[in-house]
Amino acid sequence: MSEITSSIPLQINPDLQEERDKASFNVTELTHIIYGGIEKTKKRKRLEKLLFSDPFFQEYQNVRAFGSRSEYYAASVKKSTKIFKLRRQHKWTDEEYETVLDICHDDLALTLHHTMFIPALERLATEDQKSKWLTLAKQYKIIGTYAQTELGHGTYLQGLETTATYDPQTREFVMNTPTLSAMKWWPGSLGKSSNHALVLATLIISGKKYGMHPFLVQLRSMDDHKVLPGVRVGDIGAKMGGNSVDNGYLILDNVRIPRNNMLMKNAQVSPDGKFVTRGPSKANYATMMLIRVQICTMAYQVVSSGATIGIRYSAVRRQSKLDPQDREPKILEYQTQQYKIFPGLAMSYAFLFASRSLTRKYEEAFAEIQRGDFKSLPELHCLSSGLKSFCSEHSVRQVEIIRQSCGGHGYLNAAGLGMLVNAAAPMITVEGENTVMYLQLARYILKRFAGAMSGQQLDGSTSYLSMDPATYVCPVMSETDCRNLTALCDIYRYRSYMTVCRVARQVQHDMESDMPQHVAINKNLVDLVRAAKAHSYYIVVKDFVEGVDALVASAPVIKVLRTLCCFYAAHGIAEYSGDFLESEAVGLHQLKWIKNLQVSLLGEIRPDAVALVDAFDYHDITLSSALGCYDGNAYERLFKSTENDPMNKEEVHPSYYQYLKPFMEEMNKSKL
Numbered sequence: 001m002s003e004i005t006s007s008i009p010l011q012i013n014p015d016l017q018e019e020r021d022k023a024s025f026n027v028t029e030l031t032h033i034i035y036g037g038i039e040k041t042k043k044r045k046r047l048e049k050l051l052f053s054d055p056f057f058q059e060y061q062n063v064r065a066f067g068s069r070s071e072y073y074a075a076s077v078k079k080s081t082k083i084f085k086l087r088r089q090h091k092w093t094d095e096e097y098e099t100v101l102d103i104c105h106d107d108l109a110l111t112l113h114h115t116m117f118i119p120a121l122e123r124l125a126t127e128d129q130k131s132k133w134l135t136l137a138k139q140y141k142i143i144g145t146y147a148q149t150e151l152g153h154g155t156y157l158q159g160l161e162t163t164a165t166y167d168p169q170t171r172e173f174v175m176n177t178p179t180l181s182a183m184k185w186w187p188g189s190l191g192k193s194s195n196h197a198l199v200l201a202t203l204i205i206s207g208k209k210y211g212m213h214p215f216l217v218q219l220r221s222m223d224d225h226k227v228l229p230g231v232r233v234g235d236i237g238a239k240m241g242g243n244s245v246d247n248g249y250l251i252l253d254n255v256r257i258p259r260n261n262m263l264m265k266n267a268q269v270s271p272d273g274k275f276v277t278r279g280p281s282k283a284n285y286a287t288m289m290l291i292r293v294q295i296c297t298m299a300y301q302v303v304s305s306g307a308t309i310g311i312r313y314s315a316v317r318r319q320s321k322l323d324p325q326d327r328e329p330k331i332l333e334y335q336t337q338q339y340k341i342f343p344g345l346a347m348s349y350a351f352l353f354a355s356r357s358l359t360r361k362y363e364e365a366f367a368e369i370q371r372g373d374f375k376s377l378p379e380l381h382c383l384s385s386g387l388k389s390f391c392s393e394h395s396v397r398q399v400e401i402i403r404q405s406c407g408g409h410g411y412l413n414a415a416g417l418g419m420l421v422n423a424a425a426p427m428i429t430v431e432g433e434n435t436v437m438y439l440q441l442a443r444y445i446l447k448r449f450a451g452a453m454s455g456q457q458l459d460g461s462t463s464y465l466s467m468d469p470a471t472y473v474c475p476v477m478s479e480t481d482c483r484n485l486t487a488l489c490d491i492y493r494y495r496s497y498m499t500v501c502r503v504a505r506q507v508q509h510d511m512e513s514d515m516p517q518h519v520a521i522n523k524n525l526v527d528l529v530r531a532a533k534a535h536s537y538y539i540v541v542k543d544f545v546e547g548v549d550a551l552v553a554s555a556p557v558i559k560v561l562r563t564l565c566c567f568y569a570a571h572g573i574a575e576y577s578g579d580f581l582e583s584e585a586v587g588l589h590q591l592k593w594i595k596n597l598q599v600s601l602l603g604e605i606r607p608d609a610v611a612l613v614d615a616f617d618y619h620d621i622t623l624s625s626a627l628g629c630y631d632g633n634a635y636e637r638l639f640k641s642t643e644n645d646p647m648n649k650e651e652v653h654p655s656y657y658q659y660l661k662p663f664m665e666e667m668n669k670s671k672l
Ligand SMILES: CC/C=C\C/C=C\C/C=C\C/C=C\C/C=C\C/C=C\CCCCC(=O)SCCNC(=O)CCNC(=O)[C@H](O)C(C)(C)COP(=O)(O)OP(=O)(O)OC[C@H]1O[C@@H](n2cnc3c(N)ncnc32)[C@H](O)[C@@H]1OP(=O)(O)O
Pocket: 102, 103, 105, 106, 107, 115, 116, 146, 148, 149, 154, 155, 156, 157, 158, 188, 242, 282, 285, 286, 288, 289, 291, 298, 301, 302, 305, 377, 378, 381, 420, 423, 424, 425, 426, 427, 429, 430, 431, 432, 433, 436, 440, 443, 618, 622, 623
């Protein structure tokens, strides 16, 4: 027993080293592909070194694990301000700053200032307004948040109740929270951190409503951070996760702001109270679309972090017996373990390619929109809505499966997986609740399908809806065909086509039976969401296949990525086999072959599993997991983590003197 210490061995766990030694490809080459080239990888490493040479970042992990809510928030404010200062000091570009945020894990108290407040100013303010507000925001001379959601409404933006009533006499807007349900509720960094908020409110001029518009409202004094007259603001309470952020409430009572505090890029109110709009009516929704695109990248980071922890731990954990003559095997040897974890590994690479492709499309469309050309907006809105929902839903579910696959230790905070699931879970809700977003996509698909039926030539992500289904023959004719990525992609495309076609016909049939449109739609909502999911799955598989096909890389890297891509597609068909059979995208024979392939691919991925997660190159501090550390010394790190546990500070806990001791004494004296 005396040999047991909590020190961490210097060497890599031999079980993990053995895995690294048998990799079929060069891990560094794949890391460069993931980060966009050698220079970017080097830059990230330099930034990591700079940040983590400061002991604060290690100490922060302890506060996060063991501190009270208030201590965690305070440490997170400190972390945010440290990063802001480093940004100024080192004159980081936006890209370098994004990299730092990725390295730091997204749990900064002031995150909304960067992720929403600044992008909203960039998208919704006029050039004059930008030169004032954006400059101040970028220099951190004001700290802001994006206050849209209310207690009564988050999804239905037309139902927002906060009002901004124009007063032409004083040339001011009067901001009000007329009811309990109108109070802003949820905005991040609102409760305690921000001194300004971009408040989304219904504009009223001379008693007439003009829809939702953005207004910049100062909430707190710039001298002492005290709340300004007419403003009531606070934290909404502890959440399942993300507790470093002060999501807040806000009540405004006749708060007057100058006319120029309405962000007027898309609509203007003249001094005498005339309302003029420019661009499409949804132009003020622009910031949400950006974040939806970013959530796809976050989903990639979440699932790849989970896969890294699950795979490294499974390579060092030994349990039970396979061969009765041999020692206990690594749990990674069990086929069932591979079946739990490898879908998350394959999904990581699928989402890497899908989020990259979506980001590229977003940047192209954004450049067009800046030039006043809005033609790509509907396609981009629907693509980003669908992929945001798909990637968040699948990544959160998969990381929870990985957490379960780590047995009891996966339940410890020190494993990092529970915290990851809880931190990532809101991706499903924020920036448009997933079902609602899938329905936005479904609405678009139905319109495009109707267009195709009436002979329109479609382009973009829905162009396949012009296909003639009669020409479809399942491209998998034999077991070997199942490895053909184009064939697998065609199967997804046809499944999507048939799912869309079926629901479109049903809606049409219901409407032709004299059902009002809204009743017909509501009667088919479940199938509409199914169609949006089938379409999104097809897009992700297509992006993965095209991404791998376009790669310039060594043969071993291409081979391992093709194997993962094949597994990702085969696994999806096996998992949703009912849908694929129902749509006749595959028959029973093909399904059997694809299921067999899926299982045999587990064995092909197995030797490269550790190398494939090493390629994500996550720093131990970023991963924040005793189970997933690079050196594989999971047990030592678990034991070490107990040192910081305040429960272990005293040999005898104060509660003993307060409760247990008197209780024991009473029990011992008792005659019963
Ligand atoms: C190494 C790494 C280690 C670890 C891992 C990494 C990360 C850390 C771990 C975890 C972190 C992960 C997650 C973090 C968690 C939280 C995230 C943090 C911050 C996020 C901030 C969140 C901020 C917010 O939520 S802000 C509020 C967002 N709110 C919404 O999105 C509201 C949703 N509702 C709507 O958008 C609309 O109301 C609606 C679209 C549903 C309907 O609109 P409306 O009522 O106006 O509709 P209609 O009149 O029916 O019109 C519809 C037509 O308009 C078109 N439309 C709609 N929207 C748009 C748009 N944006 N652009 C263009 N067109 C649009 C629509 O298509 C219709 O058109 P049609 O032609 O008429 O059919």
